[in-house]
Amino acid sequence: MPTNSPLNRKLRMGLVGGGQGAFIGRVHATAAVLDNRAALVAGALSSDVARAKASAPDYDIPADRAYGSYAEMLAGESKRADKIDFVSVATPNHTHFEVAKAFAEAGFHVICDKPMTFNLEQAEELIKVVEKAGVVFAVTHNYTGYPLVRQAREMILSGELGEINAIRSSYIQGWLRTRIEGDNQKQAAWRTDPTKSGIAGCFGDIGTHAYNLGRYMTGLLPKEISAHLKAFVEGRALDDYGTAIIRYDNGAIGTVTASQISHGRENDVSIEIDGTKGSIQWRQEDPNTLTFRQNGQPHKTYTRNGGPYVGAHHASSVRLPGGHPEGFFEAFANVYCAAYDAMAKKAAGESIEMVNTVYPNVYDGVEGMLFITQSVASSKQNGAWLPFHHAKSRR
Amino acid sequence: MPTNSPLNRKLRMGLVGGGQGAFIGRVHATAAVLDNRAALVAGALSSDVARAKASAPDYDIPADRAYGSYAEMLAGESKRADKIDFVSVATPNHTHFEVAKAFAEAGFHVICDKPMTFNLEQAEELIKVVEKAGVVFAVTHNYTGYPLVRQAREMILSGELGEINAIRSSYIQGWLRTRIEGDNQKQAAWRTDPTKSGIAGCFGDIGTHAYNLGRYMTGLLPKEISAHLKAFVEGRALDDYGTAIIRYDNGAIGTVTASQISHGRENDVSIEIDGTKGSIQWRQEDPNTLTFRQNGQPHKTYTRNGGPYVGAHHASSVRLPGGHPEGFFEAFANVYCAAYDAMAKKAAGESIEMVNTVYPNVYDGVEGMLFITQSVASSKQNGAWLPFHHAKSRR
């Protein structure tokens, strides 16, 4: 169980988005309080005022803190002595920026869904806002929260795999195999709508996760990217399939493939990383194990909470004995918990790490937007190699 | 997301046990509120008064409802207008009975950890209490909460597997491979202590789960049992390994094996069931799939939330799209949710199913005690076949 905050009280959370009919808002609300380190106390749950208020009881948000808009919430909470400590942004992509910016500028910590913004410009702007405000800002690249993902990261950063040569990651789904966005399926509708999702479909929604996973685990800096995106389903406005190659600064090669049109495939995020001293393999659909291999040695399967070999960040990310499966909610909660740790440090007046954080941060968010931007651009230029690096990235 | 209760408010939960240093109390508290259908409002968290009170803030239990004993809680809550609706009993085995009995008699619903009681007599007594009180009584045979376990149950009860011939279940662990109970390991200490655990060690702690899983899935009635238990670790007072054969009423054969001494094995509960029309296979460590086989057909893998084929109880037990792993907490929460459904019906004045409930109930609890009692007795008689049936069992 993660240790409680030095605040000596639970953190107070505000939620933007998550009204009736939404999916990810409930995930945020569930994950945020899983470890009893925070309480959801305020919300602007919908852009529709009536629905916003009607949804509040589902979250036990009292009427006086059930706001009709994020702006109203910002104003209302700012005045309170028991104001929220942080806001979670779980709205459609195109509104992340304004919400996140407003709260960060006002000094609230922010947990923002991904993609962080609608476009790259907004993302760059957000860096400035966050740096100036000095708030904790996490982006829910939630797969980084899996204990074995953190184990892999710790092993790689400590050199156990040697120099990294290759990263192969993919995210394979099948749910958009047919044009269900035409059937009034809400999730499908906004994700395939450029005015809501941004310039990329599949690559923005899930390709970024596959890319981010490799970056998080290795800290390798990208240099350039070549991508090919495609919409296979007739009439679809955004890509539903894509593949990219990334050249890293150190000469490593990365490949990222994402699909929404692979029959029967669910949420198959997986990654393989090759280093000069060892290789690893991990897959979300079997998240509680990590395979580590070295030539001439038996393959080693690390399990969640499996023994004294677990790294520090792995160890702080588990709640149950090994063999009792933890899953998606727990990983999501682990992202929150890492952000809570930073919030607590902040509250205690300590300085906090900004770039190489355990949680995905604003720099990861901007790199995600850069990934999308350059992938789409490269694809339009028949896979031309485009620069892909950001001065402030995690490393 | 399970629908909310017709109560139109969250259920109020009291917790007995779960004080600092405990494990399962936290699991109950987390699972109970996962779906926001209940709130933990009162507790008697330890038999040590000071620790009971000191532990309350960890659960956000206000000081005035942090009781020094379960008796005090019962008295205190009974007087309140906003009294708790149910109590969760997460104390060591030897105290389950008195706590559960007291609350049930007073008309509170009860969620009781397993084994339900310290011995069979108490279990039988509890049936009478529960029947008289008419309260909802659930026993946390938590593996029954996995969506694919419920899928298997629905398939079998509806006849998709035909007549059931064989059940093979096992629960394999390794953590008690050495005599860690001598090393001040709290979990190991009480589980290997006959004064705390009862007459069985491994077979009571985990063998019952393996047995219960088959019963829950099939509804087959047991007839007689032959068992062999053994303590392999020197100096251990209770069994750490065992195997039993069960003859069912319809002629089916069941085998149950449980181990706490299998190196590196974590919480490997698994089951295979053979029917005249099909067979299934499920394993906790890969809980989000169920394999269904029929001669001459491709093997079929059902996934959690995988499509229109999911049964009603499976469907009401999921929170996330297929492929996003759910695990132990969610399964535990599903047991709670099924009990909540019954509590809500009760509150609405409707009659409720008592025996063949979706959640494991007091009759399952008593059958669990009978399993333990007759297994130990059979083992002492060199595996003699002993009667194993209970007039009121689930079927």
Next chain:
Amino acid sequence: MPTNSPLNRKLRMGLVGGGQGAFIGRVHATAAVLDNRAALVAGALSSDVARAKASAPDYDIPADRAYGSYAEMLAGESKRADKIDFVSVATPNHTHFEVAKAFAEAGFHVICDKPMTFNLEQAEELIKVVEKAGVVFAVTHNYTGYPLVRQAREMILSGELGEINAIRSSYIQGWLRTRIEGDNQKQAAWRTDPTKSGIAGCFGDIGTHAYNLGRYMTGLLPKEISAHLKAFVEGRALDDYGTAIIRYDNGAIGTVTASQISHGRENDVSIEIDGTKGSIQWRQEDPNTLTFRQNGQPHKTYTRNGGPYVGAHHASSVRLPGGHPEGFFEAFANVYCAAYDAMAKKAAGESIEMVNTVYPNVYDGVEGMLFITQSVASSKQNGAWLPFHHAKSRR
């Protein structure tokens, strides 16, 4: 590739059984020559003279060595200068004894299918014959030929798992789920016919394999056995399901389960062994890996030909680089090769190991018959514990 024999020529093989319509004879013929260490030169392929002769060309057996009966073959070959070195007995169970005995007595080496004889008396008699003749006698408990099975054996015999406490093995099939023996299915017909198969069906056909696997890997001596056999399919004369418990000399507990009525299951032989220092797990349907576990350590997967860690008997049992699957034929061939090594030693005048051989031998064969005999007897006595040990067993 196994080294060639010091004989400096290929061994000459005679085959009894294997005529048109047979299955296992072709397996013997294929496996025996896989590594080019033997050539099939003579045969008595059927008890039907015409079919015996007609089948010879399928095996490239020249007409003058295509005999009409095993007796004719024995007489014919005995007279030749280039006589066969060994005979493979691939006839139905009830004729193994007379054939094997006749050839062994005449000084030919014998590879005999299992179960070795029709009953225990024949098996005991065969020990005497073999000991007197001093020939190499192998019984095709072919699963012992898998490289990772040999790896497990080497690890256990060298003490890597410590003292062995438990063996759980099973062999699960589904092909006899319905009464196909009534449909003129030849394989099903003889295997369910007591006059051809002997006193046991499922337990004789496949239960013995599951039992033998544990014995081969551990060398533990059995002491007593309790078994429950059953025919689930209406009208079937022999058991199609069964489970047994074995107590070993050192206090270890073994469980053996075998089924022919599990829908969709193919040839799922699997085993788990627990020792005080480690545990292993292996499964025929994924034969090229072996899992080794120790508390607190990552689980280790050994692969076929996977590295310097492979034991000597594992190393001499592989033909291909790791990752290129080897399977059933190769394992079968490995049993032959181990027998060839012994034949070569014999030919070179060296003494050979008789009991703890790498190949399953006549003592394993007799123990298999004892297993069947006592299982059936115990089952008839409601699972009574019966003595189960043989003075000359492997250890």
Next chain:
Amino acid sequence: MPTNSPLNRKLRMGLVGGGQGAFIGRVHATAAVLDNRAALVAGALSSDVARAKASAPDYDIPADRAYGSYAEMLAGESKRADKIDFVSVATPNHTHFEVAKAFAEAGFHVICDKPMTFNLEQAEELIKVVEKAGVVFAVTHNYTGYPLVRQAREMILSGELGEINAIRSSYIQGWLRTRIEGDNQKQAAWRTDPTKSGIAGCFGDIGTHAYNLGRYMTGLLPKEISAHLKAFVEGRALDDYGTAIIRYDNGAIGTVTASQISHGRENDVSIEIDGTKGSIQWRQEDPNTLTFRQNGQPHKTYTRNGGPYVGAHHASSVRLPGGHPEGFFEAFANVYCAAYDAMAKKAAGESIEMVNTVYPNVYDGVEGMLFITQSVASSKQNGAWLPFHHAKSRR
């Protein structure tokens, strides 16, 4: 068991290559005779005359047919009444062409190891030779011989997956992780030597297999290719890692990744194919199953010889009941058997399919060379898209 040839005798095989110290020659020899449809009767086993003759006894080749060179063998055999029917070419890559050409021109059937030739020009030349001679010419893209690969092919060609959109295949090894070619490791030495292997290392050796597998299964015609190859190991002359994107005629996207530098990975050839009606997944290291998925349906696992659902080419590629693993040798033998079927037809004066054969043929061989040639060229041009199609390809 594949049926025997209408020739009414075994086919006579000659082997070029395979002398002492070789690997693949023994595989050819073993596979070719596995089903007793051919006999190895002549050989030119090494380019070193002494070694060629010394190696003959290992294969039971009589001294008078143990030739000192392939030319000598061609001359010698051509004169015989019982001349060989076909030759297997298992020499290093750079000599395939001259051997294959010479024998084909002389009217012998040819089984040629892959890559078929040293460069594209030779490959094109070979097409002409084969077409003119009208002989059966197979290239051992042996992975096409796995029964479940053939099952996938039959399902796709018959439309069960609908229109194909995406193919993802890879071949991941680790054995060349360090510069073992400097350590006198013969296999490593020639495979990393451009004068022996040709212009590609990893991509020629194993990338072609991964590519070919998708082509064989789908029959989709490639249009253009973009590739990136790299040597990660210092001082290595040829690529040891690479990835390519292929655009197919119908708009489908293919990705091929090959690695020789992934620690602990053995021979992990795998493929995923997405169609509008279904998707499949297969992996060599678990070759006896094939997964077929459709949205909303349970995932289906097809097993080798698993039931009436197996396709005709699958059915003719199996020897053992399902669950008894078949592996690499059997798949290799299946390529031979399909070629034997064609040879038999030829001998019977029937016309044979030349392009869309069950066995990989000379057109597949030339496409493999084109794949290598264009991959290397594209990689040198920073991944430029290059045309990739051949007028005579399989479709």
